[in-house]
Amino acid sequence: MASSATAAAAAFISTKLITQQSSDLPPSSPTPTNKLSFLPTPSNNSASFKLLYAPYRNRSSPPVLNVLKTAVESASISFSDPTPLRDSILTPPKPTILVSEKLGEAGLQLLRTFANVDCSYNLSPDDLCAKISLCDALIVRSGTKVTRQVFQAAQGRLKVVGRAGVGIDNVDLQAATEFGCLVVNAPTANTIAAAEHAIALLASMARNVPQADASMKAGKWQRNKYVGVSLVGKTLAVMGFGKVGSEVARRAKGLGMNVIAHDPYAPADRARAIGVDLVSFDEAISTADFISLHMPLTPATSKIFNDETFSKMKKGARIINVARGGVIDEDALVRALDSGTVAQAALDVFTEEPPPKDSKLVQHENVIVTPHLGASTKEAQEGVAVEIAEAVVGALKGELAATAVNAPMVPAEVMSELAPYVVLAEKLGRLAVQLVAGGSGIQSVKVVYRSARDPDNLDTRLLRAMIVKGIIEPISISFVNLVNADFTAKQKGLRISEERVFVDSSPEYPVDSIQVQISNVQSKFASALSETGNISIDGKVKYGIPHLTGVGSFSVDVSLEGNLILCRQVDQPGMIGRVGNILGESNVNVSFMSVGRTAKRIKAIMAIGVDEEPDKDTLKKVGEVPAVEEFVFLEL
Numbered sequence: 001m002a003s004s005a006t007a008a009a010a011a012f013i014s015t016k017l018i019t020q021q022s023s024d025l026p027p028s029s030p031t032p033t034n035k036l037s038f039l040p041t042p043s044n045n046s047a048s049f050k051l052l053y054a055p056y057r058n059r060s061s062p063p064v065l066n067v068l069k070t071a072v073e074s075a076s077i078s079f080s081d082p083t084p085l086r087d088s089i090l091t092p093p094k095p096t097i098l099v100s101e102k103l104g105e106a107g108l109q110l111l112r113t114f115a116n117v118d119c120s121y122n123l124s125p126d127d128l129c130a131k132i133s134l135c136d137a138l139i140v141r142s143g144t145k146v147t148r149q150v151f152q153a154a155q156g157r158l159k160v161v162g163r164a165g166v167g168i169d170n171v172d173l174q175a176a177t178e179f180g181c182l183v184v185n186a187p188t189a190n191t192i193a194a195a196e197h198a199i200a201l202l203a204s205m206a207r208n209v210p211q212a213d214a215s216m217k218a219g220k221w222q223r224n225k226y227v228g229v230s231l232v233g234k235t236l237a238v239m240g241f242g243k244v245g246s247e248v249a250r251r252a253k254g255l256g257m258n259v260i261a262h263d264p265y266a267p268a269d270r271a272r273a274i275g276v277d278l279v280s281f282d283e284a285i286s287t288a289d290f291i292s293l294h295m296p297l298t299p300a301t302s303k304i305f306n307d308e309t310f311s312k313m314k315k316g317a318r319i320i321n322v323a324r325g326g327v328i329d330e331d332a333l334v335r336a337l338d339s340g341t342v343a344q345a346a347l348d349v350f351t352e353e354p355p356p357k358d359s360k361l362v363q364h365e366n367v368i369v370t371p372h373l374g375a376s377t378k379e380a381q382e383g384v385a386v387e388i389a390e391a392v393v394g395a396l397k398g399e400l401a402a403t404a405v406n407a408p409m410v411p412a413e414v415m416s417e418l419a420p421y422v423v424l425a426e427k428l429g430r431l432a433v434q435l436v437a438g439g440s441g442i443q444s445v446k447v448v449y450r451s452a453r454d455p456d457n458l459d460t461r462l463l464r465a466m467i468v469k470g471i472i473e474p475i476s477i478s479f480v481n482l483v484n485a486d487f488t489a490k491q492k493g494l495r496i497s498e499e500r501v502f503v504d505s506s507p508e509y510p511v512d513s514i515q516v517q518i519s520n521v522q523s524k525f526a527s528a529l530s531e532t533g534n535i536s537i538d539g540k541v542k543y544g545i546p547h548l549t550g551v552g553s554f555s556v557d558v559s560l561e562g563n564l565i566l567c568r569q570v571d572q573p574g575m576i577g578r579v580g581n582i583l584g585e586s587n588v589n590v591s592f593m594s595v596g597r598t599a600k601r602i603k604a605i606m607a608i609g610v611d612e613e614p615d616k617d618t619l620k621k622v623g624e625v626p627a628v629e630e631f632v633f634l635e636l
């Protein structure tokens, strides 16, 4: 094989390996691109590579070693034609998705078109922690506990947790947010299945179906023992009038029941529309013959059904729970069943799943049970699988998830409109922080959005997150995204305030300009300080491209691409040429140049966009031009 082709392929492989390093290494690792190098050694029919990894030699962290191992293994690829190699190199490496519980086939197929899918069911907590640092996404149902330890073990690689269902009480949301990991769920596809299961339990409990079935299978014929109660005309209290609760209510109405509901957050008109009255908690539980639970498990609903609440129930009430076991104090329920306060209970969910074999509750003769089957219909499982697969793939592609649980949901149309402003926001944050003199702690950042839009029509959460990203990432090892931006800012003691100023421009554009101010700090470029003493920079989007339009009290106009040199000088002719020449002599390409001044022939600043990073000597020469009073090089 021609050695030039070998060399080309070698270069491709190097690029690929380096790219892989970037995504595989934990965020605290040194930037791999400048720490690892690959020496191509062309030979006849194969390319071999010598891996130089001196900076890692003494590091024993398993992910780093794994990465090096993968790199070494894949570096000895044989090839005869570099073209397929080039194609594979241009395609980014496939992400890995771990599916830790049974998921519908349609969802798995969808995942496989985009990622390597590892279906490993029944992992122990330790096994899950061991695997997770090699995964970009994790898909679970209710049986996997996604704890803080799991996020810690992921070492920054896990980007999204998908819950193939509704309840996310098995995921530590706070930890997910702190680690910048998005959590998405599949909130709609199993609603009907859960509602149908609640109705199935309601009817079977009222007519003792499971007990009668077991008795017949034991050879008995006990017609008098299993006399039931009728549903028609009885009052059903639906506790939690959300998706499942309202479907249960609708079905119970069809059975001729009188339905009331309690839900502190549900709109009364939605309930009235299906003939249901929303009532207080106490009224619901004290008047109902049947009480069906459909609220989420939260700190506020944990054990909300306890000795006190059971004592307020109508004597002989019957309870159905298809929500979460933890909303009931199970010991208190056993007491209420023993005393007859509660006549029967039909339970699909338990505090501990599976419950202990000798559980008094499960064994109680007036209790019927199913092993968390609410969502287990073929239809619901295919539905949640596709719903979660789409959400996880979308999230891995960087799209904002419509079912995000721990991040603001930004509709697609808002997202596409804000896209260029998102880039502007991050770049302004990056520039502003680089203007801070070393040693000054940043505490207070103010963002001013000038816009012709009504404040209600301008969602700034995404822009704020990107400014925080721009400010924090250059000065720390933190990885900031929409999920953890507010948390990270708070943790670093950064106060971000926002102000919206109406400007008489076109409301067609969401934002006219963005200003980032950092107060109470010294600046390494004094001209970046505004009259109030804050570092202040302004930017706009022009023709879809972010521009820097203001530095301190100077107006400039330079597109924010490449890097930037800011120079303050005495306003006099010939300055652009002189600085331009110095850069040109060092082969630094100037992409943009703009001069802003306070007063004619007094003081001006020059903003120079450069494609390359000038070396120290070149920057020194810029600083030595007699009229230059100060300058700073800023990386975008």
Ligand SMILES: NC(=O)C1=CN([C@@H]2O[C@H](COP(=O)(O)OP(=O)(O)OC[C@H]3O[C@@H](n4cnc5c(N)ncnc54)[C@H](O)[C@@H]3O)[C@@H](O)[C@H]2O)C=CC1
Binding pocket: 166, 167, 168, 187, 190, 191, 194, 239, 240, 241, 242, 243, 244, 245, 262, 263, 264, 265, 266, 294, 295, 296, 297, 300, 301, 322, 323, 324, 348, 349, 372, 373, 374, 375, 376
């Ligand atoms: N057993 C199973 O297999 C399944 C269980 N579920 C569980 O059912 C529950 C409901 O699911 P969805 O209806 O889809 O959720 P949802 O979010 O649509 O409805 C929950 C409702 O509970 C209300 N709520 C919150 N706090 C409350 C309180 N203190 N008192 C009364 N209501 C309160 C909310 O306002 C909301 O309207 C969840 O816990 C979910 O995990 C859902 C599907 C299947």
Ligand SMILES: O=C(O)C(=O)COP(=O)(O)O
Binding pocket: 141, 142, 143, 164, 165, 166, 167, 168, 190, 372, 373, 374, 375, 376
């Ligand atoms: O969606 C829910 O909240 C459920 O409880 C269903 O749980 P599962 O996915 O069947 O483990």
